[in-house]
Amino acid sequence: MKINLSRKPRENGFILLFVMVLAACSIGILIGVMHRSSTVSLLNLRNNQLTVLDNAAEASAEKVYAKMAWDFRFNGGPAMVSSNLTSYTTNVPNSGDNSYWNNVIFSDARGNTNRTYVGFLTNYTGPLPSQYTNQFATTSPVYRIVSNATMPRSLVPGVTGSAQEDILLAEVPITTFAIFYNGPLEFSDCATMVVNGRVHSNSYICVGAGSGSSLTFNDKVTCVGTMSAPARGGISIWTPNDPTTWLTTFNGGYTTNFNSINLSMNMTNTHSIIEVPPTGELPMSLTGQSRLYNEAQVVIVVTNTVANTNPTVYVTLQTPYGGENPGSDTTKQTIVLTNVTDAYLNTNSLQTSFLSLTNSFYDQRQGETNFVTQIDLAKYTTFINNYTGSGKKFSGTTPDILYVADVRHVTSGTARQSAVRLINGGTLPNNGGLGFTVATQNPIYVQGNYNTTVAGVSGNSLGLGSTTNGASVPAAILADSITILSTSWDDKKSGNSYGSRNTVASSMTVNAALVTGAEPSTGTSATTFSGGVQNLTRFLEDWSNVTLTMNTSIVNLYNSQIATNQFQMPGAYYNPPTRHWGFDTTYYNPNKQPPGVPCALVPIRFNWQTPPPGSITSN
Numbered sequence: 001m002k003i004n005l006s007r008k009p010r011e012n013g014f015i016l017l018f019v020m021v022l023a024a025c026s027i028g029i030l031i032g033v034m035h036r037s038s039t040v041s042l043l044n045l046r047n048n049q050l051t052v053l054d055n056a057a058e059a060s061a062e063k064v065y066a067k068m069a070w071d072f073r074f075n076g077g078p079a080m081v082s083s084n085l086t087s088y089t090t091n092v093p094n095s096g097d098n099s100y101w102n103n104v105i106f107s108d109a110r111g112n113t114n115r116t117y118v119g120f121l122t123n124y125t126g127p128l129p130s131q132y133t134n135q136f137a138t139t140s141p142v143y144r145i146v147s148n149a150t151m152p153r154s155l156v157p158g159v160t161g162s163a164q165e166d167i168l169l170a171e172v173p174i175t176t177f178a179i180f181y182n183g184p185l186e187f188s189d190c191a192t193m194v195v196n197g198r199v200h201s202n203s204y205i206c207v208g209a210g211s212g213s214s215l216t217f218n219d220k221v222t223c224v225g226t227m228s229a230p231a232r233g234g235i236s237i238w239t240p241n242d243p244t245t246w247l248t249t250f251n252g253g254y255t256t257n258f259n260s261i262n263l264s265m266n267m268t269n270t271h272s273i274i275e276v277p278p279t280g281e282l283p284m285s286l287t288g289q290s291r292l293y294n295e296a297q298v299v300i301v302v303t304n305t306v307a308n309t310n311p312t313v314y315v316t317l318q319t320p321y322g323g324e325n326p327g328s329d330t331t332k333q334t335i336v337l338t339n340v341t342d343a344y345l346n347t348n349s350l351q352t353s354f355l356s357l358t359n360s361f362y363d364q365r366q367g368e369t370n371f372v373t374q375i376d377l378a379k380y381t382t383f384i385n386n387y388t389g390s391g392k393k394f395s396g397t398t399p400d401i402l403y404v405a406d407v408r409h410v411t412s413g414t415a416r417q418s419a420v421r422l423i424n425g426g427t428l429p430n431n432g433g434l435g436f437t438v439a440t441q442n443p444i445y446v447q448g449n450y451n452t453t454v455a456g457v458s459g460n461s462l463g464l465g466s467t468t469n470g471a472s473v474p475a476a477i478l479a480d481s482i483t484i485l486s487t488s489w490d491d492k493k494s495g496n497s498y499g500s501r502n503t504v505a506s507s508m509t510v511n512a513a514l515v516t517g518a519e520p521s522t523g524t525s526a527t528t529f530s531g532g533v534q535n536l537t538r539f540l541e542d543w544s545n546v547t548l549t550m551n552t553s554i555v556n557l558y559n560s561q562i563a564t565n566q567f568q569m570p571g572a573y574y575n576p577p578t579r580h581w582g583f584d585t586t587y588y589n590p591n592k593q594p595p596g597v598p599c600a601l602v603p604i605r606f607n608w609q610t611p612p613p614g615s616i617t618s619n
Helices: 008-076 075-085 085-089 098-101 268-274 342-347 377-385
Strands: 104-108 119-127 136-150 160-173 177-181 193-195 199-200 216-217 221-223 249-250 298-303 312-317 333-337 360-363 368-376 399-406 417-425 425-427 436-440 443-447 450-453 475-478 481-485 508-509 515-520 537-538 547-552 554-559 578-583 599-609
Touching: 008 075, 008 104, 008 136, 008 160, 008 450, 008 599, 075 085, 075 136, 075 160, 085 119, 136 599, 193 578, 268 436, 268 554, 368 399, 368 443, 368 475, 377 425, 399 417, 399 443, 417 436, 481 515, 515 547
Parallel strands: 177 199, 177 554, 193 216, 199 221, 216 249, 298 399, 368 417, 399 436, 417 443, 425 450, 436 475, 443 481, 450 508, 475 515, 481 537, 508 547, 515 554, 547 578
Antiparallel strands: 104 136, 119 136, 136 160, 160 599, 298 312, 312 333, 360 368
């Protein structure tokens, strides 16, 4: 029997439908895959574009920062930056930098093209980032830089990159350095010395302790030049480039070829900080603002019109107003004393007996006899108190900076120089803990203990490191040179030969930051040596087996302009003391800074982020 089989029409239709459904699903899947691939590709493209534009915006912000940092460090400090804010906004990358920047449009996040936002944010006082150990900024401006960047002709034109930098233009008191030299720094042949604070030279450093001694640095040491131990003072016990022979230990490490550290002053003439300003210079000009003459509330100038005649004394009292320095005071009071004698200074009603103008003595290092403007700081306190009562110039506030200049003429050809001497400085003027600074363009001589006790505080701070016990105030001395005289010093014997003076110095203590000049080494022999950091403060007495204690920060900003004779080795006019020298770590406290000390200028990228496009307020 033959059986015929055949598909029913409805089964054929079902298979066709099934195939069509599978085809549709495949097409859908294909479309989905293609759409996803397209979306991922577009997202990748947008992400890549965003990265490029974020980098472009950062380049714009960095270009502004570079110019701000340059102006801050080398071209006028914070005042120059403040006056240039508008010009910084147009400092965007352009085709002159690279033709690539033709593809990018920069804006200041407020709709203005070819601009970068630059604005003052706040003033900051406080510690610096951790890489700046124990250093802090004092009343330093913070600026915000914001840049947006787009590429309108790109495949994804709607993408905007952004960058925001907050820049701290840190003003760091120079006294946060244990030792700071603007020129060569020489420790060569020093006695045993331990340095516990930061050390920097804007030139090279010569290390190497004397035979049987050692030199130890417990903090970071940096210099713009090299570190070596060459022959100095006719002494060569070290191999210059072999640290194993230097008798020197660097517990904090050292870095050569370091960046120079500029200060808040005219770095082409750093001596100007202590000079009397020239006629016509504005107190609030870039140089004028750095002069201690303009920062002082009391200015004393001693002069004469004819050599070797009784001088005229100008005592100027001035106060700051409206953010300007005291030198800008339009209501300053000037007391003019003519044909002055010491008898008159001791008897007039102005209580100027703190001044003495007739002392003189011979400086055997200089080979010159000094005219001396002598300041009795105990009597100076009485004078100042006379001007701090109700209705007086200082209205109850005590001045914290005294500037003195002796500019008397001398007969041509005579070996004489003008100088300033401080006596009775054990207790400095009490002004509520603000501290006290003396500045002069002359050589200065400090006789006897200085800043070793505070009015109302029992006991003296005569030991090393004891300035933390509250028995002294923040203090500084800035001068062409600084010479330490003990209370055993006798003006009448100063002209005798060193061996016939028959005087031995007496122990004393100086608690003050010292900013002064040096006469640099001109060779390697005994007669061409600077004397090293240990002799930056000068001596004229036999200090053998006598202790000199100094709690200090040592700063050499300039070469001496008046006291310019070269250092001579011990035995010529002095013998060295037993030096108990230590960095005063109270200077790490922002509230313990001596008035008027210059600041190092340190630009720092303080904060960075990628803000939302169009925002200048993102925190």
